[in-house]
Amino acid sequence: MANNQSVRRHLDAFTRGRMIGKLEEGRSVTSVAAEFGIAPSIVSRLWRQFQTTGTAIRGFSSGRPRGTTPADDRYIVLQARRNRREKSLDTTQATGRPISRFTVARRLHGGGLFARRPVRCVPLTPAHRRRRSLWCR
Numbered sequence: 762m763a764n765n766q767s768v769r770r771h772l773d774a775f776t777r778g779r780m781i782g783k784l785e786e787g788r789s790v791t792s793v794a795a796e797f798g799i800a801p802s803i804v805s806r807l808w809r810q811f812q813t814t815g816t817a818i819r820g821f822s823s824g825r826p827r828g829t830t831p832a833d834d835r836y837i838v839l840q841a842r843r844n845r846r847e848k849s850l851d852t853t854q855a856t857g858r859p860i861s862r863f864t865v866a867r868r869l870h871g872g873g874l875f876a877r878r879p880v881r882c883v884p885l886t887p888a889h890r891r892r893r894s895l896w897c898r
Contacts (some may be wrong), residue, residue, distance in 0.1 A: 771819060772803075780804060781811050829868065838871075841869055
């Protein structure tokens with residue numbers, strides 16, 4: 762996702778285990794957060810989860826699974842940038858299965874591509890033109 766959307770990068774299980782090991786050694790939350798370059802709130806939340814449940818495994822979210830992977834999303838945006846004049850993309854190449862046109866539109870919006878061109882200037886009405894010519898005279 763290229764524009765202003767934040768991309769969440771979850772910690773892998775190995776890094777979570779290392780952080781918990783350092784906290785069990787008696788190190789402070791802020792020192793562990795500084796070492797790994799993340800916010801102390803993340804380390805604190807991980808430590809609290811470990812103390813209550815006894816595990817630091819990330820839970821899975823509910824909801825419908827995504828129709829495309831992040832690689833598919835990048836491919837859809839790349840194809841749209843390569844073929845600027847095409848109306849619709851042949852998205853079955855990306856995933857091997859058909860994708861809804863609404864899904865394609867969402868992926869393109871996420872990549873900063875929209876179905877409109879920016880206006881170069883404000884179009885002048887005949888009244889505007891008349892007033893401008895009077896002002897110039």
